[in-house]
Amino acid sequence: MTSRHGHSPSRRLVSIVLFAALGLVIVACVAFSTVAGSLARWNASETGTGKLQLGVLSFQIKETVNGKVLVSEMNDEPAPELKITGFDARSSKMLPGDIVATSVTVQNTGTVPLSVRVTDAVFSAPFKVAFAPEGGDGCSAETFSLKDFRSHNGPIALDSSIPPLASALPSGKEQPVCVAIMLSESSANTDQGKSERLQLTLRADQIRPS
Missing domain, CATH: 1.20.5 (Single alpha-helices involved in coiled-coils or other helix-helix interfaces)
Incomplete structure (x- = not known):
């Protein structure tokens, strides 16, 4: 059809x-x-956690006297004063021009490398002071020449010509330091028999390893 x-x-x-x-x-x-x-956009995220441990700047000064180690800890807390007893007996017979030297040890007890230098030296006018890292020959008056002694009596500029006692002291390491005092050649008769006090202030600065 x-x-x-x-x-x-x-x-x-x-x-x-x-x-x-x-x-x-x-x-x-x-x-x-x-x-x-109009579809939803799916997403996902992950979170990770970690722990940060900051470095610690701390050092101590040690002196060995009659086989006993005397220690003064230096950090952000007030530290006991270390009495450098190495000067006591030998300085009692000093005459004008005489030099007395003794050794102390700076130890890095923190976790960061340090540069250590003397920033303050306080003593009476008849005295001059010298300090340097201790070499292989030990610490004695012969370690220094006359030009090494300076009549510092107060703050010592950080940019001065005086080299640091330790320029890059690693954590856990120590550096022997030789400190010497000279009674000025021009010391007057009135200085005889005096008892004088020497005070050295050491400062540690954190440095970045090369």
Whole structure:
């Protein structure tokens, strides 16, 4: 059976069905695009924890007297004063121009490398002082020449020509230091028999290893 226009009903039906299918596809695409624009964005994160341990600047001065080690700890707390007893007996017979030397040891008890220098020397006018790292020849009056002695009596500039006692002292290491006192050649008669007090202040500065 054919239609008035000569087309088979089955062919006409197929055409209608195909058109309807294409329409469904278009609608489905539009609907999916709309939903995609509002989707949530998933994410994730991780947290790591760690412990920071800061360095400590600390040093001590040691002196060995009759086999006994005397220690003065230097850090951010008030420290007991170390009495440099090495001068006591030998200085009792000093005459003008005489030199008395003794050794003390600077030890880095902290965790960072240090530079150590004398920043203050207080003593009476007739005296001059000299200090230097102790070498392999030990500490004696012969360690110094006359030009090494200075009449410091108060603060010593950090940028002065006096070299540091230890320029890069690693943690746990120590440096022997030789300290010498000279009674001025021009000491007056009135200086005889005097008992004088010497006070040295050492300062440690943290340095960065090279």
